[in-house]
Amino acid sequence: MARIPYADPEAPENREAAAYIVASRKKLGHLHRMLLNSPPVAKGWIDLYDAIRWKTELSGKLRELAMCQVAAINGAKYEWAAHAPIALKEGATQAQLDALPDWSTQGGLFDAAETAALALCDAMTRHVHVPEVIFAQVKAALPPREVVELVVTVAGYNCVSRVLEALEINGEDPLS
Structure with a gap:
């Protein structure tokens, strides 16, 4: 509750x-x-x-993978349940979703842009500060507008998961 x-x-x-x-x-x-x-x-x-x-111009697949990775890292089940189906509709595979949050050990499942985005997501979510080597990979994979959109997506969905978890919002709660 x-x-x-x-x-x-x-x-x-x-x-x-x-x-x-x-x-x-x-x-x-x-x-x-x-x-x-x-x-x-x-x-x-x-x-x-x-x-x-x-x-945004950020691809739906990249956006939803980032949102799902934030949810996986933060243990935000409500957020995961909301975004995993959307990620699949946007082109993510079930194998990719299953690989989160340990994506970096799953060779071949993610392309260069997805790998860079997930590394950024991990750094921002787990440590706040993003190492230069990770940011350089993101800049090499995406144009500046999409870099900003990805950063704001990751930051925004960290906010979502923190609100959900702090207030213990559960999709199964009765609303009346």
């Missing part, structure tokens, strides 16, 4: 933010219901993550 109650989307103070979320995501999931405890945060969250997920 989550550590605090999920917000009521029908409460007068939450209706506008709830409608904003539904307009973007078509539904109110557990994370969104929790975020409604602070309507301004909920709306800003949607704007940021809509930009990361749907307004």
Whole structure:
């Protein structure tokens, strides 16, 4: 069970933010219901993550592999359950998903851009600071815009997993 109650989307103070979320995501999931405890945060969250997920040039496969790797490292089961199916739809293989988080020992499963992205993801998630050799691999694999988009994706989904885990948000929790 989550550590605090999920917000009521029908409460007068939450209706506008709830409608904003539904307009973007078509539904109110557990994370969104929790975020409604602070309507301004909920709306800003949607704007940021809509930009990361749907307004970047970073390939969907690379984006979702990074999101899944963050979830795997951080033990964020809700995040993994949400993004693993999307990763498959974006072109990741089940073998690639199964190799996370120990991807670096699985030779041949990932191309150069994926290897660079996963190394960046590991460094940012596990250590915050990214060694120059890893950043150089990312710069060699991606244009500057996509480098920024990848970094923000990894940072953003570390935020997601930390919110999910700190509040113990579980997709199986009853919402009412």
